[in-house]
Amino acid sequence: MEILELQHVSKKFGDRQVIDDLSFQVPEHSVFGFIGKNGAGKTTTMKMILGFLQQDKGDIFVCGDKVSFGNAKTNRNIGYLPDVPEFYSYMTPKEYLKLCGEITGLKKEVISSKSTELLEMVGLNGVNRRIKGFSRGMKQRLGIAQALLNEPKLLICDEPTSALDPVGRKEILDILSLAREKTTIVFSTHILSDVERICENIGILDQGKLVLEGRVEEIRERYRKDIIRIELDRQYPGERAAESLKKLCGVAEVHRDNHVLEVQIQNGKDIRKDILTWILTEEIPIVRYEIMEPSLESVFLEVV
Numbered sequence: 001m002e003i004l005e006l007q008h009v010s011k012k013f014g015d016r017q018v019i020d021d022l023s024f025q026v027p028e029h030s031v032f033g034f035i036g037k038n039g040a041g042k043t044t045t046m047k048m049i050l051g052f053l054q055q056d057k058g059d060i061f062v063c064g065d066k067v068s069f070g071n072a073k074t075n076r077n078i079g080y081l082p083d084v085p086e087f088y089s090y091m092t093p094k095e096y097l098k099l100c101g102e103i104t105g106l107k108k109e110v111i112s113s114k115s116t117e118l119l120e121m122v123g124l125n126g127v128n129r130r131i132k133g134f135s136r137g138m139k140q141r142l143g144i145a146q147a148l149l150n151e152p153k154l155l156i157c158d159e160p161t162s163a164l165d166p167v168g169r170k171e172i173l174d175i176l177s178l179a180r181e182k183t184t185i186v187f188s189t190h191i192l193s194d195v196e197r198i199c200e201n202i203g204i205l206d207q208g209k210l211v212l213e214g215r216v217e218e219i220r221e222r223y224r225k226d227i228i229r230i231e232l233d234r235q236y237p238g239e240r241a242a243e244s245l246k247k248l249c250g251v252a253e254v255h256r257d258n259h260v261l262e263v264q265i266q267n268g269k270d271i272r273k274d275i276l277t278w279i280l281t282e283e284i285p286i287v288r289y290e291i292m293e294p295s296l297e298s299v300f301l302e303v304v
């Protein structure tokens, strides 16, 4: 089942077309990376999904129900983590979750057990300090616990890792990986290594249009460039190896950076075995032989 579906959504601010005929679907229990440069339209899209902003054209469905501007009905299925979550800073995490649970009408026992479970999950159980002294990472973790309190079917996170250091980012990504067992996650970002770590599906937004969408594995396969990287022993003359490789049938180009050769293979040819045979027959001393996978970063730079 699709938890989120956008159909031909468009939005203008004044004369500026910020979202342009945007359509995508997010299947249940997946993590969808919504990628785009600053100003690409990610936050605008999230606000329309939450019914905070009205689109000019198109429809949005959450768990099959149509989102209508200003009506919070579909938001009962959504947990939202804004990029900079705000809290009552004089409260402790437990007090804050209790307040949130009471506002949304959860039963006392449910609030207590869910708070303990979620604070445990985000590594804040037993932290009885006021939120005021929390680091950014701790605030993001508490924000995730709060967003999951109502057991939403969809968790929307707006740039949850952008302001964090590598340790804080890893903590958030680990927590989101755990949360995906209970919910479906859409998270916006421009940090592509984060996406590679936890997303099955991505959509790349550029100037309000979705320029690429699909499963990460399939996209990598589609953008594979058939490059083989060979690292030679430093004693061996790299130039001689490069010249010899260029003569091999099926090699399109050889780029050399000192003792590292990058071999571009002609389209559609599979000469991996021939290169290995060449290494053996020419007695080329190698340190490493690697078939290069395209990174999402290189794909991103190619499509935007």
Ligand SMILES: Nc1ncnc2c1ncn2[C@@H]1O[C@H](COP(=O)(O)OP(=O)(O)OP(=O)(O)O)[C@@H](O)[C@H]1O
Residues within 6 Å of the ligand: 013, 018, 036, 037, 038, 039, 040, 041, 042, 043, 044, 045
């Ligand atoms: N209320 C508004 N009125 C006018 N223009 C707006 C409004 N909100 C956003 N914009 C413009 O729309 C464009 C998309 O903004 P949006 O915040 O959706 O981008 P984003 O992808 O989330 O970027 P960032 O990563 O910087 O948050 C930007 O050019 C922004 O200046």
